[in-house]
Amino acid sequence: GAVVSQHPSRVICKSGTSVKIECRSLDFQATTMFWYRQFPKQSLMLMATSNEGSKATYEQGVEKDKFLINHASLTLSTLTVTSAHPEDSSFYICSARDGEAHQPQHFGDGTRLSIL
Amino acid sequence: GQNIDQPTEMTATEGAIVQINCTYQTSGFNGLFWYQQHAGEAPTFLSYNVLDGLEEKGRFSSFLSRSKGYSYLLLKELQMKDSASYLCAVLDSNYQLIWGAGTKLIIKP
Numbered sequence: 001g002a003v004v005s006q007h008p009s010r011v012i013c014k015s016g017t018s019v020k021i022e023c024r025s026l027d028f029q030a031t032t033m034f035w036y037r038q039f040p041k042q043s044l045m046l047m048a049t050s051n052e053g054s055k056a057t058y059e060q061g062v063e064k065d066k067f068l069i070n071h072a073s074l075t076l077s078t079l080t081v082t083s084a085h086p087e088d089s090s091f092y093i094c095s096a097r098d099g100e101a102h103q104p105q106h107f108g109d110g111t112r113l114s115i116l
Numbered sequence: 117g118q119n120i121d122q123p124t125e126m127t128a129t130e131g132a133i134v135q136i137n138c139t140y141q142t143s144g145f146n147g148l149f150w151y152q153q154h155a156g157e158a159p160t161f162l163s164y165n166v167l168d169g170l171e172e173k174g175r176f177s178s179f180l181s182r183s184k185g186y187s188y189l190l191l192k193e194l195q196m197k198d199s200a201s202y203l204c205a206v207l208d209s210n211y212q213l214i215w216g217a218g219t220k221l222i223i224k225p
Contacts, residue, residue, distance in 0.1 A: 006158075043203065043217040044159070093158050101211035102147050102166065107158035 003027050004096050006108025014116055015086060021079045021111045023094030029074040030096035034105060035067070038091045050077055084115045118142045120216035122204050127222045128194055136189045136202050136219045144209020150178050150189045151203040153218065159203055162189070191221075199223045 003026040011019050023033060032051050036044040048064075050056040050071035058064045066088075068080040077096075081088055091112050095105035120140045128134040140148070147166040151159035165171055165180035165187060177190040189202055204216040 044215050046213070046215075091156075095158075101207055101213075102164065104149060104161040104164060105213070106161065110156075110158045112156075 002106040004106045004108040006094050010112045012114045016083055019081045019084055023077045023108050025075045025096040028098045032097045033077040034095045035079050036093045086115045089115045118214050122216045122219045125220045130194055130223055130225050132194050133192050138187045138204035140185050140206045142206050142208045142214055146207040148187050149205045152200050154200045194223050196223050
């Protein structure tokens with residue numbers, strides 16, 4: 001159980017392109033979803049937390065107009081990197097949690113984004 | 117500030133036992149998680165401790181001492197596939213998950 005699907009797994013695109021990443025909880029309802037960014041050999045950096053039907057809460061230093069998050073249903077959240085630039089190249093990972101904060105987060109397989 | 121410390125890297129031999137330590141200073145405590153992350157992949161959940169003591173789950177065990185702000189992950193009968201990074205994360209008083217930088221575990225034959 002507790003499967004989270006993230007798509008696409010890899011994106012290579014030109015600078016200025018907008019990229020949408022989908023995160024779906026396949027066998028449970030995710031009351032809360034999280035978006036992380038991870039640079040090589042570094043730990044996870046939380047970008048934002050989203051609850052279904054409400055606006056995402058962004059961490060300090062994360063531009064909400066650049067990283068658009070939509071959590072339209074209990075099983076789907078999307079992250080759109082708008083007008084991506086080479087410095088946005090990274091490994092983006094979503095996670096989903098069913099219920100209380102002490103429940104574990106279940107992670108998608110991540111999206112490796114490369115901006116040329 | 118909030119801080120979680122783990123060793124950066126550890127090396128162990130196949131078949132042996134290894135203990136990965138994690139110490140934390142956070143504003144409040146609502147539990148501690150251990151995750152495993154293979155290179156280029158997303159983390160997978162291993163354990164959750166909120167009470168003092170040892171939780172055993174197959175070859176993996178996790179220990180917590182709240183008074184010492186300390187946890188460890190114990191891996192027995194090491195296999196090559198256990199080579200991965202192990203992430204310690206603490207749930208603080210606001211139920212925010214604070215992540216450690218991870219410990220890269222290298223298993224040698």
